[in-house]
Amino acid sequence: MSNFYNQTRAASSLMRRLKRSLINPTAVTRPRCFTTAEGHRPTLVHKRSLDILHDPWFNKGTAFSMTERDRLDLRGLLPPNVMSSEQQIERFMVDLKRLEVQARDGPSDPNALAKWRILNRLHDRNETMYYKVLIANIEEYAPIVYTPTVGLVCQNYSGLFRRPRGMYFSAEDRGEMMSMVYNWPADQVDMIVVTDGSRILGLGDLGVQGIGIAIGKLDLYVAAAGINPQRVRYSFSYLVSFASENDYDRVLPVMIDVGTNNEKLLKTPCKKGDHTILSTDLGLQQHRLDGDEYIAVIDEFMEAVFTRWPNVIVQFEDFQSKWAFKLLQRYRNTHRMFNDDVQGTAGVAIAGLLGAVRAQGRPMIDFPKQKIVVAGAGSAGIGVVNAARKTMARMLGNTELAFDSAKSQFWVVDANGLITDERENIDPDALPFARNTNEAGRQGLREGSSLVEVVRQVRPDVLLGLSGVGGLFSKEVLEALKGSTSAKPAIFAMSNPTKNAECTPEEAFSIVGDNIIFASGSPFRDVDLGNGQIGHSNQGNNMYLFPGIGLGTLLSGSRIISDGMLQAAAERLAAYMTEDEVLKGMIFPPISKIRDITKEVAAAVVEEAVEEDLAEGYRDIDARELQKICQNEEEVLEYVENSMWSPEYPILVYKRD
Numbered sequence: 001m002s003n004f005y006n007q008t009r010a011a012s013s014l015m016r017r018l019k020r021s022l023i024n025p026t027a028v029t030r031p032r033c034f035t036t037a038e039g040h041r042p043t044l045v046h047k048r049s050l051d052i053l054h055d056p057w058f059n060k061g062t063a064f065s066m067t068e069r070d071r072l073d074l075r076g077l078l079p080p081n082v083m084s085s086e087q088q089i090e091r092f093m094v095d096l097k098r099l100e101v102q103a104r105d106g107p108s109d110p111n112a113l114a115k116w117r118i119l120n121r122l123h124d125r126n127e128t129m130y131y132k133v134l135i136a137n138i139e140e141y142a143p144i145v146y147t148p149t150v151g152l153v154c155q156n157y158s159g160l161f162r163r164p165r166g167m168y169f170s171a172e173d174r175g176e177m178m179s180m181v182y183n184w185p186a187d188q189v190d191m192i193v194v195t196d197g198s199r200i201l202g203l204g205d206l207g208v209q210g211i212g213i214a215i216g217k218l219d220l221y222v223a224a225a226g227i228n229p230q231r232v233r234y235s236f237s238y239l240v241s242f243a244s245e246n247d248y249d250r251v252l253p254v255m256i257d258v259g260t261n262n263e264k265l266l267k268t269p270c271k272k273g274d275h276t277i278l279s280t281d282l283g284l285q286q287h288r289l290d291g292d293e294y295i296a297v298i299d300e301f302m303e304a305v306f307t308r309w310p311n312v313i314v315q316f317e318d319f320q321s322k323w324a325f326k327l328l329q330r331y332r333n334t335h336r337m338f339n340d341d342v343q344g345t346a347g348v349a350i351a352g353l354l355g356a357v358r359a360q361g362r363p364m365i366d367f368p369k370q371k372i373v374v375a376g377a378g379s380a381g382i383g384v385v386n387a388a389r390k391t392m393a394r395m396l397g398n399t400e401l402a403f404d405s406a407k408s409q410f411w412v413v414d415a416n417g418l419i420t421d422e423r424e425n426i427d428p429d430a431l432p433f434a435r436n437t438n439e440a441g442r443q444g445l446r447e448g449s450s451l452v453e454v455v456r457q458v459r460p461d462v463l464l465g466l467s468g469v470g471g472l473f474s475k476e477v478l479e480a481l482k483g484s485t486s487a488k489p490a491i492f493a494m495s496n497p498t499k500n501a502e503c504t505p506e507e508a509f510s511i512v513g514d515n516i517i518f519a520s521g522s523p524f525r526d527v528d529l530g531n532g533q534i535g536h537s538n539q540g541n542n543m544y545l546f547p548g549i550g551l552g553t554l555l556s557g558s559r560i561i562s563d564g565m566l567q568a569a570a571e572r573l574a575a576y577m578t579e580d581e582v583l584k585g586m587i588f589p590p591i592s593k594i595r596d597i598t599k600e601v602a603a604a605v606v607e608e609a610v611e612e613d614l615a616e617g618y619r620d621i622d623a624r625e626l627q628k629i630c631q632n633e634e635e636v637l638e639y640v641e642n643s644m645w646s647p648e649y650p651i652l653v654y655k656r657d
C-alpha cells in the first residue's frame with residue numbers, strides 16, 4: 001500500500017514538473033540537459049564568474065577545465081592547476097587527515113589553524129560579521145588571520161583551499177590578462193595586494209600558496225584602515241545606496257603564478273591504491289620564469305589592473321629580493337604602488353630605532369650617532385639601512401657629506417658574514433653599505449666576519465635581524481651584545497613567523513639583561529622580570545604602517561607614493577608613543593590601537609601629499625578642498641576618520657531590475 005502510494009506520488013510529482021517545464025522551461029528545478037555528438041551532456045547555466053563558484057550545485061572548483069573557465073568568465077578566479085576530481089578528492093583527504101598534526105604552530109597556540117578555518121568560513125558566509133568579530137577582537141585574532149598563523153596557512157594553502165578568494169594571473173595567461181581582469185565583477189577596486197609567492201615571510205618559496213599572505217594583509221586593510229570591502233555601488237540618491245549582485249569586493253588579493261622553484265610543490269606524485277595522482281598543489285607545475293619573461297608577466301598584470309581600475313593602489317608583498325627592488329624602481333614613479341617589505345618595513349624600523357634612542361633617555365637628534373648591526377641584506381634589511389641612512393643624513397643637515405658619512409653607522413652581515421668591499425659579486429643594492437676593508441681591519445674585522453665577531457668588535461647600540469633565520473641571535477651573540485656601548489641596547493628580532501625570529505624576548509632579557517629594548521616581527525608575550533618588573537615585548541611589524549600608507553594615498557588621490565609620504569608615515573608612528581611609555585621600553589603601541597594609529601598615519605600621508613602638491617582629491621573632495629582641510633590637523637584626522645568604513649548591516653530592500 002505504502003509502496004503504491006509512493007509510486008503514485010513520484011509519478012504525479014514528475015507530471016507536475018513536466019507540465020511546469022512545458023509552460024515555462026526555466027521553471028524546472030534541475031538544469032535542462034542535452035546530449036552532444038560526443039555523448040557529453042552539457043548543462044545550461046544562467047550564471048557566470050564568481051556566481052558560479054559560489055553556487056554549490058554548479059561549482060567544480062579547481063576541476064573547471066581551461067575551456068570551461070574561458071566560456072564561463074572564470075579565468076583568473078581559480079588557481080591555475082586544473083585538477084581531475086580524483087586529485088581534488090585526494091587533496092581534500094590529505095588535508096582532512098593531517099588536520100591534527102598541522103594544527104600546531106609551536107606551543108604558543110595549538111589551535112591556531114583550527115581558529116583560522118573557523119574565521120575563514122565566517123568570512124565566506126557573512127563579511128560584515130567577520131569584520132565585526134575581527135575589529136572587536138583584533139589583539140586576539142590578528143595573530144590568526146595575519147602573522148604568525150598566516151605563515152602556516154600559506155604552507156598548507158593547497159589543502160585548506162575551499163572557496164577561492166582573489167585572482168590568479170599565471171604565466172599561462174600571457175596575452176589574456178587585459179581581458180581576464182574583467183572577470184572580477186567589481187567596477188571599483190581600491191586596494192590590491194599582490195605577491196608572486198617567492199619569499200613568504202621567512203618561509204621561502206611557497207608558490208601559488210602565497211596568496212594567503214595577500215588575503216591576510218587585506219584583512220588588515222579592512223579592519224585597521226577601514227577600507228570598504230563591500231559591494232556597494234554609490235548612487236545618485238542621498239537616501240539609498242544601490243547594492244548589486246554584480247558588485248564584488250573592492251579589495252583584491254592577487255597571486256601572480258610564474259611557477260615555483262620549491263621542488264616539493266612540483267609534480268610530487270602521490271600513490272593512491274594502484275594509481276598515481278599528480279601533484280595536489282594548486283599552482284603551475286613549472287620552474288619560475290626569470291629575466292625578461294618574468295618582467296613581461298608583471299608588466300602585463302600592471303597594465304591590465306591599471307587599465308580597468310586607474311585609481312587602484314597596488315601593494316607588492318613578499319617578492320624575493322632579486323625582484324623586489326627592480327620592480328619598485330620600475331613602477332614607483334608611474335604607478336600608485338609601493339613595496340611593503342622594502343618601504344613599509346623601513347618605516348616601521350625607523351620608528352622603532354627612533355623609539356630606542358628616546359628610550360635611552362637621549363634626544364632623537366642623537367640617532368645619527370647610533371651604531372647599528374643588521375643581520376640580513378635582503379629586501380627588508382637593505383630597505384631599512386637605506387631609509388635609516390637617509391633619516392640620519394636629514395638630521396645632520398641633508399648635505400651630500402652627511403649622506404656619505406651616515407653609511408659608516410651600519411654593519412651589514414648576510415649569510416656569508418660581514419659585507420665589505422672585498423665581497424665578490426656583491427649585490428648592487430648592498431654595495432653602498434659594504435665596509436671598507438682597511439677600516440674594518442682596524443676594527444679587528446674582515447670580509448665575512450661572523451655575526452658574533454661583528455657584535456663583539458662593534459659593540460653596537462642596536463642589533464637588528466631581518467635574516468629569516470630563527471635563533472640567529474644565539475647565546476654567544478647575545479652575550480657579545482652585553483659589551484654594547486649603549487646603556488640600553490636594542491634588539492630587534494624582526495623575522496617572521498614566530499619560529500624564524502632571531503631570538504625570543506625571554507632569551508634577550510635573560511642573557512643581555514633587564515635594561516634592553518626588545519621588538520620582534522611576530523607577537524610574543526611580555527617577560528616577567530620579577531620584582532613586579534616587566535620586560536616589554538614590542539611587535540615591530542609593518543602592519544603599523546602599510547594600512548595607513550594605503551588609506552592616506554587613497555584619500556589624498558596622489559598618483560604616486562613618494563619618499564616624503566613614506567617618511568611622514570614613519571615619523572607619525574614614531575611620535576605616537578608618549579615619553580613615559582618609551583622610557584618604560586614600549587616603543588610600539590599595542591595592536592588594540594591599530595585603527596587609531598592607522599588613522600594618524602593616513603592623516604600624515606594626506607598632509608604630505610598635499611604639501612608636495614601630489615594630492616588630486618578623492619570622490620567629492622577635490623585638491624583645493626583638501627588643501628583647506630590640511631590647514632588644520634584636527635580636520636585632517638576628522639576627514640580620515642569619517643572616510644573609514646565600519647562593518648554594519650545595511651537595511652536591504654528588494655528592487656526589480
Ligand SMILES: NC(=O)c1ccc[n+]([C@@H]2O[C@H](COP(=O)([O-])OP(=O)(O)OC[C@H]3O[C@@H](n4cnc5c(N)ncnc54)[C@H](O)[C@@H]3O)[C@@H](O)[C@H]2O)c1
Pocket residue numbers: 199200201202203320321322340341345348375376377378379380381413414415416417451465466467468469472494495496497500520521522540541542543
Ligand atoms: N617585521 C617586519 O615587519 C618584517 C617586514 C619584512 C620582512 N620581515 C622578515 O624579514 C625576513 C627577511 O626578509 P627579506 O625579504 O629581506 O628576505 P631575503 O631572503 O631577501 O633576505 C634574507 C637575508 O638574510 C641573509 N641571511 C641568511 N642567513 C643568514 C645568517 N645566518 N646570518 C646573517 N644573514 C643571513 C641572507 O643572506 C639575505 O641577505 C623574513 O623573515 C621576513 O618575514 C619582517
Ligand SMILES: O=C(O)C[C@H](O)C(=O)O
Pocket residue numbers: 147200201202318340341495496521541542543
Ligand atoms: O607579513 C608580515 O608579518 C611582515 C612582513 O611583511 C614579512 O614579510 O614578514
Ligand SMILES: [Mg+2]
Pocket residue numbers: 201317318340341
Ligand atoms: Mg611581507
